[in-house]
Amino acid sequence: MxxxxxxxxxxxxxxxxxxxxxxxxxxxxxxxxxxxxxxxxxxxxxxxxxRGHAAPSQTEELVDPYAAPAPPPLPPAALTAKPAPTAQPAVATNLPPPPLPTTPPPLPPMPIESRASSAPAPKAAPFDxxxxxxxxxxxxxxxxxxxxxxxxxxxxxxxxxxxxxxxxxxxxxxxxxxxxxxxxxxxxxxxxxxxxxxxxxxxxxxxxxxxxxxxxxxxxxxxxxxxxxxxxxxxxxxxxxxxxxxxxxxxxxxxxxxxxxxxxxxxSGLDRPLALFTYIATLNAGLIALTMRKRWDFLVILGAIGTVIYQLGWSTRWIQTHPHFDGAPWGPYLVHLVFPLLFLIAPIFLRARIGESMSPGIAVLITSASAFLWSFNEQASLAFDQHLAIGYAFLFALNFIVMTAAALQPRIIPAAAVANALTFLHLALWTHHSLTPDRVFTALALYTIAAVLPVGLILLRKKLGSKIPTDPRIPAWPALIAQGSLCALTLHWPDLPASLWISVLFFSAMITGLCAWQKQPLGILGSAIMSLLALATWIAHAHPS
Structure with a gap:
């Protein structure tokens, strides 16, 4: 039962x-x-x-075509073409008769539906x-x-x-x-x-x-x-x-x-990053392709959030066991770099379809933020100095990706300035914790590259930017952060060689010139104050009296 x-x-x-x-x-x-x-x-x-409003005005304009009951008038040439027979010369009999003028056929009446056909296309139905x-x-x-x-x-x-x-x-x-x-x-x-x-x-x-x-x-x-x-x-x-x-x-x-x-x-309980992130990349590629076809552009944001969750989970659980892939330090950097680059494809191929949608650019920013966070965590480890070139090449590549996304979508241009400022902050932390005398000029070269990177934003805007008028000026505060970091370096490390002092002052002059070129008076003022402080510190240490 x-x-x-x-x-x-x-x-x-x-x-x-x-x-x-x-x-x-x-x-x-x-x-x-x-x-x-x-x-x-x-x-x-x-x-x-x-028919009630448009048709009368149309009939008033086209009176002749619609006047069908009245017989067509005789052509004027037919009334005057026959002269008197006595006045006809003899030679005229041998000439062919002149052609009668033909009246053009009446114009067909214009259909009333033509006005409706020229109306603009209806808008998409709103959400019901x-x-x-x-x-x-x-x-x-x-x-x-x-x-x-x-x-x-x-x-x-x-x-x-x-x-x-x-x-x-x-x-x-x-x-x-x-x-x-x-x-x-x-x-x-x-x-x-x-x-x-x-x-x-x-x-x-x-x-x-x-x-x-x-x-x-x-x-x-x-x-x-x-x-x-x-x-x-x-x-x-x-x-x-x-x-x-x-x-x-x-x-x-x-x-x-x-x-x-x-x-x-x-x-499976095993660390297989290649298989895991290849699968995640393939899944995101499918989402991007579906977005391109159906204009469901928010799917890329959801895909970016899911990707960041897996990146953070993998880094927290597995990267401590073998931090640098047994002699391949580029492995974790590649895991965090490939996804911002993958999501950069979306705004490149979708901007003609989705107009000014922010979703593809937001997906790039989400994955880039995760990459910056991991880079700061990696910079705190002692092994970061062993692969310094790979670490900062990774940061500069992230800056380029974010600037390209900002060039494609002007409303996220401030995010490019934030990325540049985070790069300078990363450099400042490394400078004050791990800089040695034999790497002074390496640090100066890294600062110079980071300061020159924002100039590429204007070039990208000219080449990839849309027709929307935007302010092409480069934000000055990331460069001022870099200059402030170098000035703090002079206070923290007074025994710098004279050549480095000159390089620091040259860097300050370059930033001052950049602010002057962009017509940013506050940036000029801040750069001048920091340059004077650096110069005063140099004079005080060179001539204590």
């Missing part, structure tokens, strides 16, 4: 969401019919208004809250309820040991694939669009859950780490393809979430 009640409960749990889907689909169909009727009525009203709350929200809630029902059924089957694990997994995959097939079939019918999207999204989530259960809960021999990982990658790819084909944002978001959860759920 209990088995019968259990079967009835399972049937109800599965049937109720399906019934909700059908009701939602019928509601969608009725709403679309009402919308079509309203559009037809609006067009008919507009047509009548045009009534449609969302009344139809889509309940359809998506039904899909979520169906997924929860499947999860509870699997939980009950595990607790009661109703089916073997292999049968449970096979049934779960059959349900997920069936939902995907049903969704793709229903997508061909216009009135079942929302239902099709919900079924495909639910099938995607069910497939993810079954793959995870087969690996982590049932420990089936077939579902090893590699096989399960490959299954989830295939599910993510299918979700992206369905989202592109069906124009379904909910499928794209669920596929993205499942893709980013895959490395966390299917974890």
């Amino acid at each position: 209990s088995e019968i009640f259990f079967f009835i409960a399972i049937v109800l749990v599965i049937a109720l969401p399906i019934g909700a889907f059908i009701n939602a689909a019928s509601a969608v169909h009725k709403a679309e019919e009402c919308r079509k009727k309203i559009d037809e009525l609006q067009k008919a009203i507009a047509h009548l208004q045009q 809250m009534e449609m969302f709350m009344g139809i889509k929200l309940f359809a998506w809630a039904g899909g979520l309820l169906l997924f929860i029902s499947v999860a509870l059924f699997l939980k009950y089957a595990i607790e009661q040991n109703l089916f073997p694990p292999a049968v449970r997994v096979a049934g779960g995959y059959a349900l997920g694939i069936g939902l995907l097939i049903a969704g793709t079939r229903l997508h061909q019918i216009q009135k079942y669009q929302v239902l099709a999207h919900t079924l495909c999204a639910t099938g995607t989530v069910v497939s993810y859950g079954v793959s995870f259960a087969a690996h982590a809960l049932y420990h089936l021999p077939l579902f090893s780490v590699g096989f399960t990982f490959g299954m989830m990658v295939c599910i993510t790819a299918v979700a992206f393809l369905l989202a592109d084909k069906m124009d379904a944002l909910v499928i794209a978001v669920l596929g993205m979430l499942g893709g980013f959860l895959t490395p966390y759920l299917i974890n």
